[in-house]
Amino acid sequence: MSSNFKRREFLRLAGLGLGLGMTRTLAHAADNSEVHSLPRPHTSYPQFGRLPLVRASQDRIVKETVGLRPFRESGPNLSHEKIGDKSVFHNYGHGGSGWSLSWGTSSQVTTEALSTGAANFAVVGCGAVGLTSAILLQRAGKDVTIYCKERHPNITSSVATGVWSPDSRICLKDHATESFADWWNTTCRTSFKFYQSFLGLPGSPIEWVDSYAVSNTPWDAERPKDPNDTQPEYGHFRDYVKDLTPRFVDLDRSENPFREPYARKGSRMIFNISAYHQTLLREFTSLGGRIVTRDFQSPSQFKELPEPVIVNATGLGSKTLFGDKQMHPVRGQLTVLIPQPELNYSFSNNDAYVIPRRDGVVIGSSKNGIIDSTNLSVDPAQSFDAVAAIARSMTQSKIAKG
Numbered sequence: 001m002s003s004n005f006k007r008r009e010f011l012r013l014a015g016l017g018l019g020l021g022m023t024r025t026l027a028h029a030a031d032n033s034e035v036h037s038l039p040r041p042h043t044s045y046p047q048f049g050r051l052p053l054v055r056a057s058q059d060r061i062v063k064e065t066v067g068l069r070p071f072r073e074s075g076p077n078l079s080h081e082k083i084g085d086k087s088v089f090h091n092y093g094h095g096g097s098g099w100s101l102s103w104g105t106s107s108q109v110t111t112e113a114l115s116t117g118a119a120n121f122a123v124v125g126c127g128a129v130g131l132t133s134a135i136l137l138q139r140a141g142k143d144v145t146i147y148c149k150e151r152h153p154n155i156t157s158s159v160a161t162g163v164w165s166p167d168s169r170i171c172l173k174d175h176a177t178e179s180f181a182d183w184w185n186t187t188c189r190t191s192f193k194f195y196q197s198f199l200g201l202p203g204s205p206i207e208w209v210d211s212y213a214v215s216n217t218p219w220d221a222e223r224p225k226d227p228n229d230t231q232p233e234y235g236h237f238r239d240y241v242k243d244l245t246p247r248f249v250d251l252d253r254s255e256n257p258f259r260e261p262y263a264r265k266g267s268r269m270i271f272n273i274s275a276y277h278q279t280l281l282r283e284f285t286s287l288g289g290r291i292v293t294r295d296f297q298s299p300s301q302f303k304e305l306p307e308p309v310i311v312n313a314t315g316l317g318s319k320t321l322f323g324d325k326q327m328h329p330v331r332g333q334l335t336v337l338i339p340q341p342e343l344n345y346s347f348s349n350n351d352a353y354v355i356p357r358r359d360g361v362v363i364g365s366s367k368n369g370i371i372d373s374t375n376l377s378v379d380p381a382q383s384f385d386a387v388a389a390i391a392r393s394m395t396q397s398k399i400a401k402g
Contacts, residue, residue, distance in 0.1 A: 067159035068329035070316035096168030103194035104187035125313035127157035176235030205276035214260035351389035
């Protein structure tokens, strides 16, 4: 994706009122964004006693999944090209931000695709980005067919964590330029606005939950680098959109119900992926959309499709399909426990995190994310350690003691 393309898209979307003035900084924000000491949270220790415990135990594991994030060094590819007489618009390479940024990048790509004046469109890929691209084309009154090798739940999008994480592995630090930051800012805001329309729907496809983060060491303490950590440095941009979501506040000891001495509280948006995916599929099919099973081995096969305009949303598949050397798989493993309907908050400590989705309690390791690994085998030790890390925080917490 060229800098000129990003700048052109930013100016176009900003003209629609989607780009708001933000502090121009490329500081790497922490996952919890800016932390405020005031105002104090409207909670006190006795109220924390009503927090349900995460029932983290090995005998509650019902599923372990491994997925490969489609990370691209310079960020998502939103370019377009001609293949024979077909116009192909790319929309892939979102890293760990596929669900979060899908509406934003799809809005940009479909606007370009609609400028062709075509009436019939093909979308290749049926994940988060493919579905949002297809639906936006349908909302513009177009006829759309999705072509895909596999569908939910056998796709990368289906084994994602399910949290609002718009700058997760979105690009390498070296590509985190001012131009990219401007583009990301606008894209993120566009996507966030779309997601607000899914709140309150049956099945709770999108919802907000309280979120707690705890630590054994002060938040500003420098943590020693793991000598076994071979991860590259990624770009982070959350300072640009810290006005979108509630900010985290530090809790003092009287307000902290957990065993760790340092705690923060905020809120985060989560995706109940199964329900959300079904919500998108229902809209797509209700608007006359068709899904055709097809495996593409070469871009030349795009010329065989009847539609004149194609959106390529094949994610990691584009590494092979289009020979994209910037594409890298980033391995991630999740452990899913039996659902806890009463669990209404997410939680993270130094070693692991918990997402209370409706289809199961998702636990992941804080060390998740091995770049250039294509190993899809479950590592039982990783699952055991992640669940055990959450169990330690829970069993030694004040809420466990009543």
